[in-house]
Amino acid sequence: MGTLHAVRARGITKSFGDVVALDGIDLDVTQGQIHGLVGPNGAGKTTLLGLLLGLAVADSGDLEILGAPVGRALAAPDGVTGFVDGPGLYPSLTARQNLAALAALRGEDGQTTDIDDVLAEVGLTDVADDRTRGFSLGMRQRLGLAAALLTGPRLLVLDEPANGLDPAGKKHVHDVLNRLAEQGTAVVLSSHRMDDLEALCSEVTILATGRVVFSGPLGKLATENRELDYRLSTSDPDAARRVATDTAGIQVIDDARTRTDGDVLVVRALVPALDELVVQLVHAGVALRELTPVVSPLEAAFLALTEQQEAGR
Amino acid sequence: MTATAVHDRTAVARPVSVPRGYRFELVKVVSQWRIRLLVLACWIAPALFVVGVSQQSTLPSDTLFGRWMLATGWAAPLVMLGFAGTWALPLLTSLVAGDVFASEDRLGTWRHLLVAVRSPRRIFVAKALASLTVILLLVAGLACSSTVGGLVTVGNQPLVGLDGHLLAPSDAAWNVLLAWLCVLAPTLALAAIGLLGSVALGRSPMGLLLPALVALAMQLAQMLPLPVAVRLALPGYAFISWNGLFTTPAQTGPLLIGIAVSLVWAVLATVLAHLLFLRRDFTNLTYDGSGRRAITAGALPLAGLLAVTIAVVTVATPSTGSGIRQDEVQRSVATAFAHLYRLQTEQLHRPAVTEAQLRATAACNKGAGRLAAEGPGNDWRCVVSWHLPGVQTTGQAIYQLDFTADGRFVADGDGPKEVNGYFLVRTPVGDAPNPLWQFDGNVDLLDTTPKG
Numbered sequence: 001m002g003t004l005h006a007v008r009a010r011g012i013t014k015s016f017g018d019v020v021a022l023d024g025i026d027l028d029v030t031q032g033q034i035h036g037l038v039g040p041n042g043a044g045k046t047t048l049l050g051l052l053l054g055l056a057v058a059d060s061g062d063l064e065i066l067g068a069p070v071g072r073a074l075a076a077p078d079g080v081t082g083f084v085d086g087p088g089l090y091p092s093l094t095a096r097q098n099l100a101a102l103a104a105l106r107g108e109d110g111q112t113t114d115i116d117d118v119l120a121e122v123g124l125t126d127v128a129d130d131r132t133r134g135f136s137l138g139m140r141q142r143l144g145l146a147a148a149l150l151t152g153p154r155l156l157v158l159d160e161p162a163n164g165l166d167p168a169g170k171k172h173v174h175d176v177l178n179r180l181a182e183q184g185t186a187v188v189l190s191s192h193r194m195d196d197l198e199a200l201c202s203e204v205t206i207l208a209t210g211r212v213v214f215s216g217p218l219g220k221l222a223t224e225n226r227e228l229d230y231r232l233s234t235s236d237p238d239a240a241r242r243v244a245t246d247t248a249g250i251q252v253i254d255d256a257r258t259r260t261d262g263d264v265l266v267v268r269a270l271v272p273a274l275d276e277l278v279v280q281l282v283h284a285g286v287a288l289r290e291l292t293p294v295v296s297p298l299e300a301a302f303l304a305l306t307e308q309q310e311a312g313r
Numbered sequence: 314m315t316a317t318a319v320h321d322r323t324a325v326a327r328p329v330s331v332p333r334g335y336r337f338e339l340v341k342v343v344s345q346w347r348i349r350l351l352v353l354a355c356w357i358a359p360a361l362f363v364v365g366v367s368q369q370s371t372l373p374s375d376t377l378f379g380r381w382m383l384a385t386g387w388a389a390p391l392v393m394l395g396f397a398g399t400w401a402l403p404l405l406t407s408l409v410a411g412d413v414f415a416s417e418d419r420l421g422t423w424r425h426l427l428v429a430v431r432s433p434r435r436i437f438v439a440k441a442l443a444s445l446t447v448i449l450l451l452v453a454g455l456a457c458s459s460t461v462g463g464l465v466t467v468g469n470q471p472l473v474g475l476d477g478h479l480l481a482p483s484d485a486a487w488n489v490l491l492a493w494l495c496v497l498a499p500t501l502a503l504a505a506i507g508l509l510g511s512v513a514l515g516r517s518p519m520g521l522l523l524p525a526l527v528a529l530a531m532q533l534a535q536m537l538p539l540p541v542a543v544r545l546a547l548p549g550y551a552f553i554s555w556n557g558l559f560t561t562p563a564q565t566g567p568l569l570i571g572i573a574v575s576l577v578w579a580v581l582a583t584v585l586a587h588l589l590f591l592r593r594d595f596t597n598l599t600y601d602g603s604g605r606r607a608i609t610a611g612a613l614p615l616a617g618l619l620a621v622t623i624a625v626v627t628v629a630t631p632s633t634g635s636g637i638r639q640d641e642v643q644r645s646v647a648t649a650f651a652h653l654y655r656l657q658t659e660q661l662h663r664p665a666v667t668e669a670q671l672r673a674t675a676a677c678n679k680g681a682g683r684l685a686a687e688g689p690g691n692d693w694r695c696v697v698s699w700h701l702p703g704v705q706t707t708g709q710a711i712y713q714l715d716f717t718a719d720g721r722f723v724a725d726g727d728g729p730k731e732v733n734g735y736f737l738v739r740t741p742v743g744d745a746p747n748p749l750w751q752f753d754g755n756v757d758l759l760d761t762t763p764k765g
Contacts, residue, residue: 089420097344102429
């Protein structure tokens, strides 16, 4: 038995006039997986999400959603919902009215209890009867998620769902998405925030200029990465600098950022060289206070891969 | 996208049914304060206007049937109809149909809607039906409010028609209803143009204003001395041609042509809006309509329709020129005078006389005879002659006529003062408006009289 795919795309292309938005995209998302889409602006993320939601039709390639190929009609298959470029809300309606209207549109009862449940799940119970005209971006995002939950989706497609969320709101959203994934719903989300992707996604796809430059588990992405910059804080910065300079595979980075804090050293290294540096520091009697990547491995990989792609154009 | 050979089925995308989409659209439209205020205004303001007029000594006599507003309650819905056709209905259709698609552009909700409904075609149908419902609700409000206001304030008396004959209250009610139904056709045409503008021009204010601008352009055109065929080929002509219901016999030719033209415009503009809507790019958030597409797929086909309609009307109707001809003017003035003379006779409690006994005729010229007696203008002059039973002398009265290009005229009495010189006549029960002092009329612009 093969893995059940919520999304399976092969060689998808999509152009808008002379602009190639997607150029031979392959994508696999299994049921119960939270899959991140990441890429610089104009990489094709929104276009790809739009194809999954039935907002556009690909020019060529094969796209299967929930196990069946999509047709040429502009329509999301049953079981698919989500939003791109923010949730669609009607400002003259309250949060509850927005959800009730949507439930009625889809032929569901729109039971008060269902609506109350999803509002509670995204933390909007207190403002359920307020018009959405005054909602902040974060509240709108959460209400958009509540609208999606109301339909019991098997594939949830979200564009920047954490935009504008405060920490509490973000926690609500993360909890909801994790619970959905546990129940077997596939979630495809795009984000510019690497911490969100690292916290939520088991797999990511990195897009650049309409092409996939990486797709797979986050762990694989980190190991594929070359060198990372690390902040090194010790009890004796001068001694640490000498040890780092003498350790093979370690490059001390001197730039404006490091000069602002004299106790912190920035070194660039692969993980094995970094291990050796730690051993040498201990041998030299230098106490290690902090050793952290300057940017996250995902972000570093993202920058490296997308810069390579941009340079290769 | 190529179909994969291994699959013989595609992902099921069950679209939302049209009734559900329609209810969803209605909820959205009715939730807007602007629409609620419009509905309230249309159902209340006309009645208040009628009550206000009934408290005044002056009447809106420059509006058709305005001079009869204190005489019968049935004049009020017709005065309102004249105002609605000129101002209210174009503005209402602009605010409702002209905004029904553009509002989604403003709110950025197209993608949400498409994901929820899963059929652009059904979204279009639901939106068109919802806007139509609201427009009908507004029109019904204008009609009902003014009618109730008129009947409650003034009463259920007979109505004087445009040829001076008296319509019994039941006939007046039926004709008022027909007149309001007739203007639904040009209202639908404007609504369809609103849909087209809303789809083609997105958030642009031009899209919102399009029905009002088109209506204004058509009104200006109706004021110009255009050939009858051009006048009848304009989709707004039915806003005027309902006047023909209030003559005997009814001037059904221009009315039916006007309604047919309006309905054809409504259908074509709706189809064009539908096609444009299906071709739009829903993934482009910054999509704001396409001026070029609006012209090629919207304006040009409608311009083509206008040209074809002019050609068809020209071929199908024998009338040429302005349609305002001396013989028709003389007949209209004489007929109206005879009916109104009989009315005045009854007011003054003089011996009863019939139109047949009066044998009224009119001799009219234009520009004191120096100009061809044809076309609009305020330089028409008519001398009406009539006979009273048992009186040898032929009575004569003079009227100055102000003709507008749409065939409507106001006849202003110019003596003798005993007949048409005073605004009021002294009746046994007090002063009453003199029906012969000034009266409205219209001529049938289509030449139905056999030549030769």
